[in-house]
Amino acid sequence: MGHHGWQGNPPGTEQEARRRIVEAATACLDRAGLAKTSLSDIAAEAGVTRQTVYRYFPRLADILGAVAIAGVEEFAVRMERHLTSFGSPAEVAVESVVFGVRAVPAEPRLSLLLQAGEEDFFTGAVTSREWLALGARILRNVPVDWASAGVVRDEDFAGLAEVLMRLFLSFLRNPSDPPLSDDQLRALVGRWIGPSLAS
Numbered sequence: 001m002g003h004h005g006w007q008g009n010p011p012g013t014e015q016e017a018r019r020r021i022v023e024a025a026t027a028c029l030d031r032a033g034l035a036k037t038s039l040s041d042i043a044a045e046a047g048v049t050r051q052t053v054y055r056y057f058p059r060l061a062d063i064l065g066a067v068a069i070a071g072v073e074e075f076a077v078r079m080e081r082h083l084t085s086f087g088s089p090a091e092v093a094v095e096s097v098v099f100g101v102r103a104v105p106a107e108p109r110l111s112l113l114l115q116a117g118e119e120d121f122f123t124g125a126v127t128s129r130e131w132l133a134l135g136a137r138i139l140r141n142v143p144v145d146w147a148s149a150g151v152v153r154d155e156d157f158a159g160l161a162e163v164l165m166r167l168f169l170s171f172l173r174n175p176s177d178p179p180l181s182d183d184q185l186r187a188l189v190g191r192w193i194g195p196s197l198a199s
Helices: 014-032 039-046 050-056 060-083 089-106 119-126 129-141 154-173 182-197
Strands: none
Touching: 014 039, 014 050, 014 060, 039 050, 039 060, 060 089, 060 119, 060 129, 089 129, 089 154, 089 182, 119 154, 129 154, 154 182
16 A cells, blocks of 8 residues: 555544545545645545545446445435434335435435436445345334334345436436425325325
């Protein structure tokens, strides 16, 4: 592992090196925004050369993806908290789509890839095994009677999470024209998803 620079404090592992570059990128993005953040800025913040950054993250989109993933846990906590106010599996499923469509574009970390025009990269991240597992965990943690909707096994939660996340992605990437209000989106998703989760 190259230890050039690092402000005199080289990382002990490859994982720590990646984490520190992501932290440097996060600091730059918070301070200057996406339009004014370059790989050179991130390298300077981390105390390394651009070549060192490239070694761990070949493209700016790779760094943005890592920053987004680092922020997803906090987002997941907020989503889970929001979903606990709904009383049935169908309501939770519908609201998870509405919450995702409305919250992600305003989310400083998660919206980075969309702002950068990296929709395909964003889609790949959201449909990755890690993000789908996170979606399944969020659903499982919401205290509704999932068994009444036939959602019992791990694969049930995983499958439902994947369908909902792909639906959310579709609405996010290709919004309705004219745009739907929250209530209209809720009604549309509820009309077609709700019956499959009805008791």
